Amino acid sequence: MLKELLQEQQPIVYKALETACLENEVSSAYLFAGPYGTPKKEAAILLAESIFCEKEGLACEECNTCRRVRENVYSDLIILDGSEEPISKDMIDGIQEKFSKTALEKNGQRVYIIFNAENASISAQNSMLKFLEEPGAGITAILTADNESRLLPTILSRCTILPFVPMKHEGYLKMAEEAGIQKDEAYLISHVAKNLDDINELMIEEEDGTRTPSSAYASALGMFQQYLDPRQRNDLLVDYEISWKSKERDPKKAKKENMVIQNAFFDLMMMYGHDVILHSSQGPQWYRRALAEAKGSSKIYGKLIMIASEEKDRVNKYNDLNLLMDQAFCRLEELDHESRI
Numbered sequence: 219m220l221k222e223l224l225q226e227q228q229p230i231v232y233k234a235l236e237t238a239c240l241e242n243e244v245s246s247a248y249l250f251a252g253p254y255g256t257p258k259k260e261a262a263i264l265l266a267e268s269i270f271c272e273k274e275g276l277a278c279e280e281c282n283t284c285r286r287v288r289e290n291v292y293s294d295l296i297i298l299d300g301s302e303e304p305i306s307k308d309m310i311d312g313i314q315e316k317f318s319k320t321a322l323e324k325n326g327q328r329v330y331i332i333f334n335a336e337n338a339s340i341s342a343q344n345s346m347l348k349f350l351e352e353p354g355a356g357i358t359a360i361l362t363a364d365n366e367s368r369l370l371p372t373i374l375s376r377c378t379i380l381p382f383v384p385m386k387h388e389g390y391l392k393m394a395e396e397a398g399i400q401k402d403e404a405y406l407i408s409h410v411a412k413n414l415d416d417i418n419e420l421m422i423e424e425e426d427g428t429r430t431p432s433s434a435y436a437s438a439l440g441m442f443q444q445y446l447d448p449r450q451r452n453d454l455l456v457d458y459e460i461s462w463k464s465k466e467r468d469p470k471k472a473k474k475e476n477m478v479i480q481n482a483f484f485d486l487m488m489m490y491g492h493d494v495i496l497h498s499s500q501g502p503q504w505y506r507r508a509l510a511e512a513k514g515s516s517k518i519y520g521k522l523i524m525i526a527s528e529e530k531d532r533v534n535k536y537n538d539l540n541l542l543m544d545q546a547f548c549r550l551e552e553l554d555h556e557s558r559i
């Protein structure tokens with residue numbers, strides 16, 4: 219399960235954790251650092267299981283203790299998730315207060331995990347730092363970060379940092395196929411989904427085990443297909459408003475869905491740029507046809523990749539997603555004119 223996944227995808231991290239657990243040299247603070255999509259969350263859970271599990275070395279992953287850790291119902295484990303809401307000083311102080319009392323489980327160890335710890339305010343990070351400096355006996359901190367440069371250097375220096383490397387593309391493809399997605403579709407989704415959660419969000423599993431695109435992913439695919447058709451390309455700006463944007467009424471849900479649509483669209487655009495340059499021909503027939511008909515120089519497609527990558531980066535930072543798409547479509551349109559000169 220988690221052990222296999224980690225051993226396969228991050229052998230160096232796996233070895234480091236295995237050795238630390240076997241030799242009882244688990245440090246008091248870890249930072250799992252690496253790009254989005256790398257299995258840092260899974261590794262954090264595995265390490266917590268290993269600390270609490272009675273088996274020597276890494277966790278057995280089968281006992282009651284391991285199961286309770288995975289289900290987040292183990293009393294001496296606290297998990298905060300910075301990807302869901304920013305980490306505040308109060309949350310960190312809350313952990314400290316709870317852990318100032320004796321452990322509740324007989325194992326005596328206590329662990330707190332903070333996913334995306336970089337999404338913590340400066341005052342929260344200062345609290346974190348104080349706690350890392352004087353953790354108390356039997357307390358282990360496990361932090362994860364997609365972007366560790368947003369953590370205070372003094373926090374970094376307190377942690378054992380384990381770097382996670384991105385999976386090779388074949389790994390994502392295999393993951394998608396194993397999730398039951400048919401080969402041609404898996405090629406596309408493997409450029410968008412970086413873990414099983416992403417796959418489940420983008421390709422909904424039906425009762426018979428087959429998968430169909432979620433409304434957000436279907437929109438992204440629709441936009442992408444429209445872009446691939448040079449006659450329809452310049453209507454994207456208008457059609458986005460009419461056809462592709464989230465239909466959710468709740469503004470919060472709509473924003474979330476629009477982020478999924480835009481991220482997926484820019485991922486597909488980057489895939490397209492790379493595939494044209496590399497003369498690749500994979501994926502569904504309509505996509506392979508578009509690749510075969512692609513005109514223009516590598517330089518143009520290099521620019522296309524750059525625009526898609528920059529715009530994708532902005533999706534996660536920008537507040538006005540409509541304005542962002544307007545600008546993105548204008549840049550794509552300009553590129554289109556440039557390629558015809």
Ligand SMILES: [Zn+2]
Binds near residue numbers: 271272278
């Ligand atoms: Zn166990």
